[in-house]
Amino acid sequence: MSFKPAKWPRRLRSQEWYGGTGRDAIYHRGWMKNQGYPHDLFDGRPIIGILNTWSDLTPCNGHLRELAEKVKAGIWEAGGFPVEVPVFSASENTFRPTAMMFRNLAALAIEEQMRGQPIDGAVLLVGCDKTTPSLLMAAASTDLPSIVVTGGPMLNGYFRGERVGSGTHLWKFSEAVKAGEMTPDEFLEAEASMSRSSGTCNTMGTASSMASMAEALGMALSGNAAIPAVDSRRRMMAQLSGRRIVQMVKDDLKPSDILSKEAFENAIRTNGAIGGSTNAVIHLLAIAGRVGIDLTLDDWDRCGRDVATIVNLMPSGEYLMEEFFYAGGLPVVLKRLGDAGLLHKDAITVSGEKIWDEVKEAVNHNEDVILPVDKALTQQGGIAVLKGNLAPNGAVIKPSAASAHLLQHRGRAVVFEDIDDYKARIGDDALDVDETCVLVLKNCGPKGYPGMAEVGNMGLPPKVLRTGVTDMVRISDARMSGTAYGTVVLHTSPEAATGGPLAVVRDGDMIELDVPGRRLHIDISEAELAERLRQWSPPIETPGSGYAWLHHAHVQGADTGADLDFLKGCRGAPVGRDSH
Ligand code: FES
Numbered sequence: 001m002s003f004k005p006a007k008w009p010r011r012l013r014s015q016e017w018y019g020g021t022g023r024d025a026i027y028h029r030g031w032m033k034n035q036g037y038p039h040d041l042f043d044g045r046p047i048i049g050i051l052n053t054w055s056d057l058t059p060c061n062g063h064l065r066e067l068a069e070k071v072k073a074g075i076w077e078a079g080g081f082p083v084e085v086p087v088f089s090a091s092e093n094t095f096r097p098t099a100m101m102f103r104n105l106a107a108l109a110i111e112e113q114m115r116g117q118p119i120d121g122a123v124l125l126v127g128c129d130k131t132t133p134s135l136l137m138a139a140a141s142t143d144l145p146s147i148v149v150t151g152g153p154m155l156n157g158y159f160r161g162e163r164v165g166s167g168t169h170l171w172k173f174s175e176a177v178k179a180g181e182m183t184p185d186e187f188l189e190a191e192a193s194m195s196r197s198s199g200t201c202n203t204m205g206t207a208s209s210m211a212s213m214a215e216a217l218g219m220a221l222s223g224n225a226a227i228p229a230v231d232s233r234r235r236m237m238a239q240l241s242g243r244r245i246v247q248m249v250k251d252d253l254k255p256s257d258i259l260s261k262e263a264f265e266n267a268i269r270t271n272g273a274i275g276g277s278t279n280a281v282i283h284l285l286a287i288a289g290r291v292g293i294d295l296t297l298d299d300w301d302r303c304g305r306d307v308a309t310i311v312n313l314m315p316s317g318e319y320l321m322e323e324f325f326y327a328g329g330l331p332v333v334l335k336r337l338g339d340a341g342l343l344h345k346d347a348i349t350v351s352g353e354k355i356w357d358e359v360k361e362a363v364n365h366n367e368d369v370i371l372p373v374d375k376a377l378t379q380q381g382g383i384a385v386l387k388g389n390l391a392p393n394g395a396v397i398k399p400s401a402a403s404a405h406l407l408q409h410r411g412r413a414v415v416f417e418d419i420d421d422y423k424a425r426i427g428d429d430a431l432d433v434d435e436t437c438v439l440v441l442k443n444c445g446p447k448g449y450p451g452m453a454e455v456g457n458m459g460l461p462p463k464v465l466r467t468g469v470t471d472m473v474r475i476s477d478a479r480m481s482g483t484a485y486g487t488v489v490l491h492t493s494p495e496a497a498t499g500g501p502l503a504v505v506r507d508g509d510m511i512e513l514d515v516p517g518r519r520l521h522i523d524i525s526e527a528e529l530a531e532r533l534r535q536w537s538p539p540i541e542t543p544g545s546g547y548a549w550l551h552h553a554h555v556q557g558a559d560t561g562a563d564l565d566f567l568k569g570c571r572g573a574p575v576g577r578d579s580h
Contacts, residue, residue: 001260001346001354006252011044016575017118018042024580028118037081046080046249048242049119051087051110053131058091060128060207063198063229064151070235071123071149074242080249082242087113090130092206099130100479101451103286104555104564105547106134107141114142115573121249123241124219127151127200127229129482132210133283136219137563140255140290142573145248147350148220149241150211152229153321154199159190165314166194166201167483171457179465199229202320204313206482209276210283215330216270217287218258218349222358226329228322244350253352256570259291262344265303266334266355269342272307272382273333275316275400277482278490281383282452285561289568297385297394297559301518304382309400310336310371315485316400317377319369327369331362340373386489386520389529390501390511393493393559395475395520403471406487407515410523411438411473415507417539418443419455426461433461435469438511442502443539444478445495446555446562450540450548452477452495457484473513475520477502477558489513489520491558497540498557504532 011019017028019042029042050071054064068084075082088106090099114122124135127150139146157164173190176182200207211225221241227234264284271280281300288295311333312318337343338356345356364370371377378400386395399407414433416422422441425431433439439458446452456478464472474488477495494500501522505511510523522529543549554564 001262001348003253003257003348003352005352008250009044012046012120012249013573013575014047014118014120015044019044024578027580041081046120046246047118048075048080048082048245048249049114049117049122050082050084050125051122051135052084052125053087053089053127053135055089055091057094058089058128058131059093060091060200061089061126061131061151064125064127067149067151067235067238068125070238071125071242074239075246078243078246080246083119085113085117087135090134092129097449098451098453100453101551103130103134104551104567106130107137108564108567110135110138111141114138114144116576119144121145121245123245124148127207129206129210129279132207132214133287136214136287137290140259140287141567141569141571143254143256143570144573145245145252145254146219147241147245147248148214148224149238150200150214150220150224152199152227152231152234153208154195154202155197155228155230156202156320156322157193157196159193163320164190164193165203165320165483167205167481168203168314168485169194171484175459175465175470178459178462197230201483202322203315203483204275204311204321206277206279208321209271209274209280209482212270212274212276212330213267213280213284216267216334217263218347218355219255221350222331223329226321226325228325248350251352253350256291258348258350259287259293260347261293261295263347264288264293264295265299266344266347268300268303268382269307269337270330270333272304273309273337274311275309275313275377275381278383278396278398278480279482281396281491282479282558282562286563289561289563291570300383301385305380307342307381308373308376308379309381310373310376312369312371312377315483323366323369327366328362328364331359332364332370334359335362384515384518386515386518388519388521390505390520390522391492392501393557395489395492397487397489397515399515401485402487402515406471406473408513409473410510410512411436413438413440413505413507413509413511415440415505416442419449419453422458426459429463431461433464435464435467435472437472439472439474440502440505441474441476441478442496444476445497446558447552448477448495448497448540450551452479452558452562454479454481456480456490457486457488475511493557493559495557497538499533499536499538501529501533503536504529
């Protein structure tokens with residue numbers, strides 16, 4: 001892998017709008033000048049779009065307008081012309097039915113914003129879970145030079161002396177209330193301690209995982225992922241990234257130069273080492289689809305299988321992103337992978353350099369946070385991909401977040417037809433369930449929910465929790481929050497709403513989970529399974545109009561990234577025809 005910079009100066013695409021003295025150029029420049037931009041800014045220098053996912057309703061990205069000012073400073077310093085562009089911001093904690101339903105809509109809208117407007121490169125200003133993949137997907141499809149700047153994680157939370165992780169403790173405290181170990185008033189008191197500063201979830205949840213994926217893919221400057229949102233070094237990173245994108249445009253260093261198969265394999269192994277979110281599986285598959293890289297679930301299993309989870313962060317471990325940053329952050333992890341022969345060292349990053357050259361001197365400052373391999377949280381990190389008659393196209397589980405005694409388990413299915421059925425019955429002490437059962441939740445996949453909500457880590461029945469049991473095997477076609485934990489099988493494909501075998505599991509069926517053997521099996525005969533599938537009919541109506549229709553008609557399975565089928569691939573950024 002090598003990259004040869006393009007010649008500079010040369011004519012950039014923005015000059016198709018602003019170059020020359022003709023009527024159209026005067027029209028385009030004239031409008032921009034009403035904002036006070038002097039004439040010489042349109043002289044052919046790189047125009048950089050700062051694609052900002054700031055929104056008051058995306059609180060994790062609520063500080064990105066301030067950060068954008070530092071990006072702008074860097075772009076000015078390097079001789080570029082920054083333009084800040086608000087883009088679709090799919091917030092994890094506000095969008096209904098689920099932010100995931102809008103990841104693809106955001107990617108579609110942002111791709112067209114990039115292509116249809118006079119920018120030569122982009123800074124992807126992201127943070128919350130879906131904002132990072134949606135902008136990476138858009139950048140991959142336009143192939144304009146792009147660099148990721150994440151908003152950074154929140155500072156540690158504390159409640160009565162205990163370290164409190166975003167999401168992770170929400171689930172823990174909620175279960176404790178159900179088990180009678182915590183009062184509702186204490187739960188309310190804990191709320192204020194969970195979100196202590198600006199920034200994204202402070203656990204190794206999906207936001208931190210995707211920030212790490214961006215860095216491991218080479219799409220962000222080295223060290224970006226872990227810097228806390230409020231640390232002055234986050235603002236420095238933003239400014240440095242602003243400087244860097246100008247040179248990337250001059251060099252014509254594009255996503256397709258960076259997002260190689262090797263880069264994706266680096267990211268998959270990194271996800272294993274950090275104990276990253278299962279959501280990274282879907283997002284990386286979708287991003288790869290946009291650049292035409294043949295990435296599959298089997299790659300996830302193959303590359304992740306022998307990676308030890310060495311980052312001791314919640315939900316798998318003990319600490320939070322703030323401590324990960326102080327310990328040295330992702331460069332230390334990448335160096336470890338490189339030393340173990342698990343990193344493609346020649347992969348190019350946004351710096352134009354090889355990834356190994358950026359991390360080979362990294363130093364671990366805290367071996368409780370970034371563990372030695374012999375003290376790893378698990379030697380079998382990564383994402384295990386399960387197959388069998390219950391998941392012909394695959395299902396995933398995160399072994400580092402699961403209970404060791406449940407990784408091989410055979411139990412009686414207790415089935416919920418959808419999330420409403422689950423909510424209606426899970427609290428009923430008359431429910432015929434004990435800790436040996438397998439909870440099965442249907443119709444929560446990309447089409448079924450719709451949007452594939454993060455409900456796969458369904459809470460345990462209160463009557464089981466009261467016995468002191470904290471984990472059971474759970475299986476669904478849903479996703480799970482990256483902050484969650486448990487022996488939770490997710491993304492079962494094909495999903496129930498499209499007639500996957502999950503759709504015909506019945507109460508009392510025996511289910512076998514064998515994570516070391518990578519097997520997920522329902523213990524009924526082939527003939528019985530075929531007969532049940534023959535009798536099956538779709539449980540949901542097809543939406544009649546709007547984005548819900550588009551999504552339902554075109555969303556693909558979780559096993560291939562749940563992108564819309566017509567958005568796969570790189571369409572580039574031709575400047576097209578002027579309308580004036
Ligand atoms: Fe936005 Fe976690 S909910 S980063």
